[in-house]
Amino acid sequence: MTTGHTTKNLIRDAARSLFAEHGYNGVSMREIAQDVGKHPGGIYNHFPNKQAILVDVMQENLSRSHEAVIAPLNDDLDPSHRLEQFVRSHVRYNIANSDDIFIAYMELRSLEPDGAAHILKERKDYESALRSILRDGQNAGVFKISDPAIHARSVLSMLAGVTVWFRQSGPQTPTDVVECYVQAALQSVGATYSTPPER
Amino acid sequence: MTTGHTTKNLIRDAARSLFAEHGYNGVSMREIAQDVGKHPGGIYNHFPNKQAILVDVMQENLSRSHEAVIAPLNDDLDPSHRLEQFVRSHVRYNIANSDDIFIAYMELRSLEPDGAAHILKERKDYESALRSILRDGQNAGVFKISDPAIHARSVLSMLAGVTVWFRQSGPQTPTDVVECYVQAALQSVGATYSTPPER
DNA sequence: GTCTATAGAGCGATAGAC
DNA sequence: GTCTATCGCTCTATAGAC
Numbered sequence: 395m396t397t398g399h400t401t402k403n404l405i406r407d408a409a410r411s412l413f414a415e416h417g418y419n420g421v422s423m424r425e426i427a428q429d430v431g432k433h434p435g436g437i438y439n440h441f442p443n444k445q446a447i448l449v450d451v452m453q454e455n456l457s458r459s460h461e462a463v464i465a466p467l468n469d470d471l472d473p474s475h476r477l478e479q480f481v482r483s484h485v486r487y488n489i490a491n492s493d494d495i496f497i498a499y500m501e502l503r504s505l506e507p508d509g510a511a512h513i514l515k516e517r518k519d520y521e522s523a524l525r526s527i528l529r530d531g532q533n534a535g536v537f538k539i540s541d542p543a544i545h546a547r548s549v550l551s552m553l554a555g556v557t558v559w560f561r562q563s564g565p566q567t568p569t570d571v572v573e574c575y576v577q578a579a580l581q582s583v584g585a586t587y588s589t590p591p592e593r
Numbered sequence: 594m595t596t597g598h599t600t601k602n603l604i605r606d607a608a609r610s611l612f613a614e615h616g617y618n619g620v621s622m623r624e625i626a627q628d629v630g631k632h633p634g635g636i637y638n639h640f641p642n643k644q645a646i647l648v649d650v651m652q653e654n655l656s657r658s659h660e661a662v663i664a665p666l667n668d669d670l671d672p673s674h675r676l677e678q679f680v681r682s683h684v685r686y687n688i689a690n691s692d693d694i695f696i697a698y699m700e701l702r703s704l705e706p707d708g709a710a711h712i713l714k715e716r717k718d719y720e721s722a723l724r725s726i727l728r729d730g731q732n733a734g735v736f737k738i739s740d741p742a743i744h745a746r747s748v749l750s751m752l753a754g755v756t757v758w759f760r761q762s763g764p765q766t767p768t769d770v771v772e773c774y775v776q777a778a779l780q781s782v783g784a785t786y787s788t789p790p791e792r
Numbered sequence: 793g794t795c796t797a798t799a800g801a802g803c804g805a806t807a808g809a810c
Numbered sequence: 811g812t813c814t815a816t817c818g819c820t821c822t823a824t825a826g827a828c
Contacts, residue, residue: 401793416702419618423822435824436794444822499757500699503615538780544765544773547758548751552781555750558698566743574743581737582751582781600811622804634806635812643804 402440404430406454409447414493418448418504448501449509455494456516462487464523473531474585480524481579485553485572492557499554521546528583538584549579601639603629605653608646613692617647617703647700648708654693655715661686663722672730673784679723680778684752684771691756698753720745727782737783748778 408429412421423444427434441447463483467476488495498517505513525546531537539545553575560571573590580587607628611620622643626633640646662682666675687694697716704712724745730736738744752774759770772789779786 417616417618419616420703422820424820432793433795434822435796438823439793504619538776538786539773540776541765541769541773544770545777547754548774548777551754551757552747552751554754555747558750559746566740570740571743574738574740575747577737577739578744578747578781581783582777584780587737621802623802631811632813633804634814637805638811 401430401432401436405437405440405447406450410451410493410497413448413451413501414496418444418501445506445509448497448504449513451494452498452501452505452509452513453516455491455498456513456520458491459487459494460516460520464520467523472536473527473534474536474580477524477527477531477583477585478576478580480527481549481553481576482572485556485575485579486568488553488556489560489568489571492560495554495557521550524549531583531585536585545583549582552579552582600629600631600635604636604639604646605649609650609692609696612647612650612700613695617700644705644708647696647703648712650693651697651700651704651708651712652715654690654697655712655719657690658686658693659715659719663719666722671735672726672733673735673779676723676726676730676782676784677775677779679726680748680752680775681771684755684774684778685767687752687755688759688767688770691759694753694756720749723748730782730784735784744782748781751781752778 405426409421409426412425412429423437424434426447427437437447441450463480466483467480469476471479502510502514525542528537528539528542528546532539532542556571556575560566560568562568577587604625608620608625611624611628622636623633625646626636636646640649662679665682666679668675670678701709701713724741727736727738727741727745731738731741755770755774759765759767761767776786
């Protein structure tokens with residue numbers, strides 16, 4: 395996913411994959427080094443310590459997901475279509491970057507306080523973008539929700555779940571899965587969902 | 594949560610709490626021992642190794658949640674009310690046992706193959722109980738879902754998310770939160786949700 | 793920038809006295 | 811069943827040659 399084959403990027407890519415599979419505490423610097431074909435000490439020429447690799451992986455994901463999901467949101471759309479736009483690009487991003495999403499959810503607790511503060515703030519921004527869509531829809535009377543904050547979190551955890559089970563090699567195509575989650579997410583806040591045009 | 598204050602139960606309780614906070618790989622036998630006021634070697638009088646503690650914690654959760662959520666399901670009810678019954682008891686259980694739910698989702702990858710096989714089977718049974726409710730509702734024409742299997746997983750991950758943020762000390766009461774998730778879950782499969790009687 | 797070598801600490805697990 | 815003591819191993823991180 396990272397562009398450029400510098401050693402630093404190779405280390406980040408290897409760490410992302412290993413962290414997603416075994417967890418931050420389940421991966422050693424030796425394993426990361428071996429994955430990029432280098433010797434253990436060499437990693438410290440590119441990152442000051444193990445924690446910095448985790449922070450780097452998480453921050454890269456946050457900026458990429460912001461660019462892919464939050465930035466394109468069109469404020470001129472009505473709440474239902476804005477929500478649909480959000481959910482569709484969010485699920486697409488989750489499927490295409492499942493390792494990152496898995497890490498974002500699982501390894502918050504592995505962050506030391508300094509890194510955690512910045513990353514938690516970016517996560518809050520992401521959550522509040524969805525929450526404001528839900529609030530608009532509630533005020534406009536097109537959503538049926540009793541608490542926008544809780545419904546925002548419930549939608550996000552629902553959509554994060556796709557990374558746990560979806561595999562490109564499985565029976566469903568990404569497009570099928572995206573459409574299914576769009577339906578579930580829109581319906582969960584009481585928005586009307588209409589089947590997309592036949593493909 | 595475990596009844597009886599035998600040393601074995603105290604070890605299991607301490608491990609559950611520590612595993613939920615720092616992850617299986619982030620907790621040492623020494624920390625568990627210190628939490629129960631014993632010395633490290635003493636744990637091995639009650640469990641053969643660290644992995645056995647994790648398996649024990651997970652299995653206890655599976656049997657308790659089965660008893661609390663799956664066993665009471667009333668097959669005579671129509672799909673909508675059966676789903677509502679499932680979701681309500683499931684969310685209640687998740688809130689009251691958030692450490693267990695967190696561990697069940699996060700530490701599957703920390704299980705060695707032997708323990709994983711049995712626990713994955715019980716999880717599949719749990720998921721298929723929900724899936725069969727969804728299929729019944731789909732066949733009866735009362736749910737709007739394009740794939741019962743995906744919607745079942747999406748409901749379960751939505752409901753598991755409550756453990757990430759809900760705290761008893763927060764602004765919402767458990768009853769409020771349960772009701773909100775019941776609404777979101779029922780609406781997500783296109784079932785009609787009517788506000789519960791005023792309390 | 794990459795290597796070898798290793799320091800220093802913490803890990804799971806065991807042995808044996810009581 | 812609990813203690814003390816310790817083995818053998820792996821970990822993160824550093825030092826210094828090339």
